Amino acid sequence: MAGTAQPSEKSDGLVFHPMDQFIVEPLFGSGPIHWYTVTNVTLWMGLSIVALVLLMLVGTSKRALVPGRAQSVGELAYGFVHKMVEDVAGRDAVPYFPYIMTLFMFIVLSNFLGLLPMSFTTTSHIAVTAVMAIGVFLAVTVIGFVKNGVGFFSLFWISSAPLALRPALALIEIISYFVRPVSHSIRLAGNMMAGHAVIKVFAAFAGVALISPLSVVAITAMYALETLVSFIQAYVFAILTCVYLKDALHPHH
Amino acid sequence: MEGDIVQMGAYVGAGLACTGMGGAAIGVGHVVGNYISGALRNPSAAAGQTATMFIGIAFAEALGIFSFLVALLLMFAV
Numbered sequence: 537m538a539g540t541a542q543p544s545e546k547s548d549g550l551v552f553h554p555m556d557q558f559i560v561e562p563l564f565g566s567g568p569i570h571w572y573t574v575t576n577v578t579l580w581m582g583l584s585i586v587a588l589v590l591l592m593l594v595g596t597s598k599r600a601l602v603p604g605r606a607q608s609v610g611e612l613a614y615g616f617v618h619k620m621v622e623d624v625a626g627r628d629a630v631p632y633f634p635y636i637m638t639l640f641m642f643i644v645l646s647n648f649l650g651l652l653p654m655s656f657t658t659t660s661h662i663a664v665t666a667v668m669a670i671g672v673f674l675a676v677t678v679i680g681f682v683k684n685g686v687g688f689f690s691l692f693w694i695s696s697a698p699l700a701l702r703p704a705l706a707l708i709e710i711i712s713y714f715v716r717p718v719s720h721s722i723r724l725a726g727n728m729m730a731g732h733a734v735i736k737v738f739a740a741f742a743g744v745a746l747i748s749p750l751s752v753v754a755i756t757a758m759y760a761l762e763t764l765v766s767f768i769q770a771y772v773f774a775i776l777t778c779v780y781l782k783d784a785l786h787p788h789h
Numbered sequence: 790m791e792g793d794i795v796q797m798g799a800y801v802g803a804g805l806a807c808t809g810m811g812g813a814a815i816g817v818g819h820v821v822g823n824y825i826s827g828a829l830r831n832p833s834a835a836a837g838q839t840a841t842m843f844i845g846i847a848f849a850e851a852l853g854i855f856s857f858l859v860a861l862l863l864m865f866a867v
Binding site: 555620623624719722723726727729730768771772775776779 | 837840843844846847850851854855857858861865
């Protein structure tokens with residue numbers, strides 16, 4: 537979305553636009569962007585995949601009784617996501633644990649890599665998060681119909697409500713079901729975009745000598761907050777996937 | 790001059806859309822505040838409800854993010 541915005545006249549010195557960091561550019565040369573063009577988004581998504589594979593490969597290569605650093609991080613992440621799936625979605629959802637684990641690790645690593653100075657936050661683009669959210673939406677809908685058949689429609693027909701209210705509630709439930717992928721993707725992208733833009737706005741204030749100390753303090757504080765938000769948004773994305781999965785596996789209210 | 794009025798309207802609208810984020814802030818504060826007051830009354834049950842709190846935060850926050858998105862669209866897309 538912000539990627540379509542033109543760079544507002546190439547800036548000089550410390551004057552820059554806070555949204556310039558989200559511009560998608562080809563990695564080699566400067567031609568038009570097609571679907572096959574290698575851009576900075578491709579590079580940083582690839583880097584987070586590499587980081588994910590490395591973490592898990594190095595973490596599981598030794599399988600020591602007393603875990604080292606990589607193994608500890610890998611075990612922590614695995615145990616954390618596994619417990620979340622079991623607690624929120626129930627034991628029936630454990631077969632789908634690898635999908636949620638992959639989503640969570642990819643998002644958390646993309647967010648953390650995006651926090652590096654001069655890097656690119658791939659999850660700040662709705663095009664990236666929408667693919668993941670639509671994937672979750674389609675997967676959950678297919679699982680719901682495969683596991684429950686027509687009984688999946690009882691998700692929209694709330695049998696505990698008074699009969700007169702049920703059609704109105706069904707309409708609301710159907711709308712909220714189809715808004716899920718929208719809110720699921722925009723939540724992650726919006727949080728990432730907003731936080732990074734705020735950091736850049738404070739960075740622009742650093743050019744004014746009078747308030748630059750305040751600006752540096754503000755950047756540090758925002759950076760700490762962003763580190764927290766990066767993790768929490770990945771957690772929220774994964775936990776909402778678990779909630780949707782639970783709805784698909786047990787649609788009866 | 791006439792085109793500037795449209796631009797001005799977009800900027801004023803973007804500013805007005807940002808008031809929605811204040812509402813989301815109130816909502817998130819309400820969720821977390823109630824969670825903490827409940828957790829202090831019964832600390833043993835608190836750990837089991839952390840996930841529920843985050844789901845509540847996510848739902849409350851989504852609407853604020855929508856208004857942020859409207860503001861961004863008015864600033865950069867319209």
